[in-house]
Amino acid sequence: MATIPLSVRGLDKRFGGIAAVQQVDLDLREGVTTALVGPNGAGKTTLFNLITGNIPPDAGQVLLDGKPIRGLPPHRIARLGVARSFQDLRLFGRMSVRDNIRAALEHDAWFWQPGGRSAKLARERAVDSALDRTGLTELAEARAADLAYAERKFLSVARILATGSRIWLLDEPASGLDPHSRARFVQLVREAVADGVTICLIEHNLDIVTELADRIAFLDRGAKLAEGEPQEILRDPELIGIYFGEGRA
Amino acid sequence: MTAYLVNLATLATIFGLLAASLNLLIGYAGIFSMAHAVFFGLGAYAGAQVALQLVPDVLLACLVGGLVAGVLSLCLALPALRVRGEYFVAASLGLQMMAVTVFSEAGAVTGGHGGLVGIPPASLLGLDLSNPRFFLLACVILLVLVLLAIRGLMHGSFGRGLMAIRDSESAAEAFGKDVRALKTLAVALGCALAGVAGALFAFYMAFINVESFTLEQSIVLVAMVAIGGAGTLLGPLLGVLLLLLLPAGLSFLPFIPATQIGTAQQLIYGLAMTLLMIFRPAGIVGQAGERR
Numbered sequence: 001m002a003t004i005p006l007s008v009r010g011l012d013k014r015f016g017g018i019a020a021v022q023q024v025d026l027d028l029r030e031g032v033t034t035a036l037v038g039p040n041g042a043g044k045t046t047l048f049n050l051i052t053g054n055i056p057p058d059a060g061q062v063l064l065d066g067k068p069i070r071g072l073p074p075h076r077i078a079r080l081g082v083a084r085s086f087q088d089l090r091l092f093g094r095m096s097v098r099d100n101i102r103a104a105l106e107h108d109a110w111f112w113q114p115g116g117r118s119a120k121l122a123r124e125r126a127v128d129s130a131l132d133r134t135g136l137t138e139l140a141e142a143r144a145a146d147l148a149y150a151e152r153k154f155l156s157v158a159r160i161l162a163t164g165s166r167i168w169l170l171d172e173p174a175s176g177l178d179p180h181s182r183a184r185f186v187q188l189v190r191e192a193v194a195d196g197v198t199i200c201l202i203e204h205n206l207d208i209v210t211e212l213a214d215r216i217a218f219l220d221r222g223a224k225l226a227e228g229e230p231q232e233i234l235r236d237p238e239l240i241g242i243y244f245g246e247g248r249a
Numbered sequence: 250m251t252a253y254l255v256n257l258a259t260l261a262t263i264f265g266l267l268a269a270s271l272n273l274l275i276g277y278a279g280i281f282s283m284a285h286a287v288f289f290g291l292g293a294y295a296g297a298q299v300a301l302q303l304v305p306d307v308l309l310a311c312l313v314g315g316l317v318a319g320v321l322s323l324c325l326a327l328p329a330l331r332v333r334g335e336y337f338v339a340a341s342l343g344l345q346m347m348a349v350t351v352f353s354e355a356g357a358v359t360g361g362h363g364g365l366v367g368i369p370p371a372s373l374l375g376l377d378l379s380n381p382r383f384f385l386l387a388c389v390i391l392l393v394l395v396l397l398a399i400r401g402l403m404h405g406s407f408g409r410g411l412m413a414i415r416d417s418e419s420a421a422e423a424f425g426k427d428v429r430a431l432k433t434l435a436v437a438l439g440c441a442l443a444g445v446a447g448a449l450f451a452f453y454m455a456f457i458n459v460e461s462f463t464l465e466q467s468i469v470l471v472a473m474v475a476i477g478g479a480g481t482l483l484g485p486l487l488g489v490l491l492l493l494l495l496p497a498g499l500s501f502l503p504f505i506p507a508t509q510i511g512t513a514q515q516l517i518y519g520l521a522m523t524l525l526m527i528f529r530p531a532g533i534v535g536q537a538g539e540r541r
Contacts, residue, residue, distance in 0.1 A: 073422070083423070084423050086423075090417035092416040094412065095409065102406075103406075103410065103421070104424040105424075106406035107427075109430035109431045110434075111405070111407045112405065113406045
């Protein structure tokens, strides 16, 4: 049985009178891609924010390797190997592509990084490798703000790739990509999974979900309605009705 | 004429240091402080007290001025850690207003409204710097060293950390950046450098009072950084040169009466700021931000 590096138990979050996330349980299994699927406002991004410490849950727990991480600040959770992307990318726009990736690897807030020259060389190798795997080597010195849309998307993945994080939370990583870029993105995710990375992705494009996901968790109005194999979830007429806005009272 | 030019050059160098220190906050860390004159003032008062009470050594005065301003920068760092954007601007305005009151009322340390007078000429480790040219040379050397240090820091991981926070604080956190530590360090460093500039200013003027550390001064400093180009090494220096040389340049224009130079200066400042923000929002040297 696959190990479960990250799981959430009974996670709850309300914003005023609105239940954004209700009693959600979820296991992310090692080397498995789990897709969070659901209509807009289902609580998918809020769930990511709760896992990464960006917003505190009202109740429930987040477990990393079985240890509770609820209450840790986002930077501490990131350093434990949980990396995330954002729907709106949040690149470091005025920095170069290379510096975007470098910055993702440098955790120490002091005037220099620990580990000396050998650690610096290791970071530079990781940056070069991420640039190469995402096809951004030629654009390494360009400003992130000046990149085309698809290149910006790949930069957001390159930052995660370089960190060597073992858990990736990807928020609509393929939205708006042309077919060629989408195929490249799918290949990139498959390579990461083959390397043992655990991936959870939010995606509205069901073709991408079908191509990449080993499991699907279906959310609606903050609650997890179902979880299972893609063919099982995507063939459920009730869930599909909810997804396309037909089945809600 | 030479004395006049040396005077302008010395002021430009001191304000260059001050603008470079504010640029650390605004340009690199994205902390839009409207209270930088406070830390300039703290350094000036601390440096002046060292010169008046102990020894007029410029190095010691700069160290003490920088230390006092750096330590008290926590007053600015605390709101910077809690609020962002326009809320922080408002918080820093409040700090600026409080500080002016303290500077005016704490007569025992600041001399109150009358200020501190008779600050002795500077020396440096026993060398006499009372000759304005020697003092200018010392200021220029310090400015060059500070600019080289800032350049080194901003091309390293510390600078990348600050700029990452400036561009997206949440993404910086998501990649393991301790935003609180980085912001606190940036504020301490920027304010300490403002304190050093203040100590130099106290020596150079031989007299300081609260008028040099008001909100108006903070606004002019922000204008220097914004006009030159925030987040660039040389932009703030260019801003200082433009804003300091403008009044001097206007005084040579025969069609502006001497009594109207102040008014003309205000009009030209205002027009230049407005046009610049329309046509080059990132300043003269700066690059435009993200495409929208």
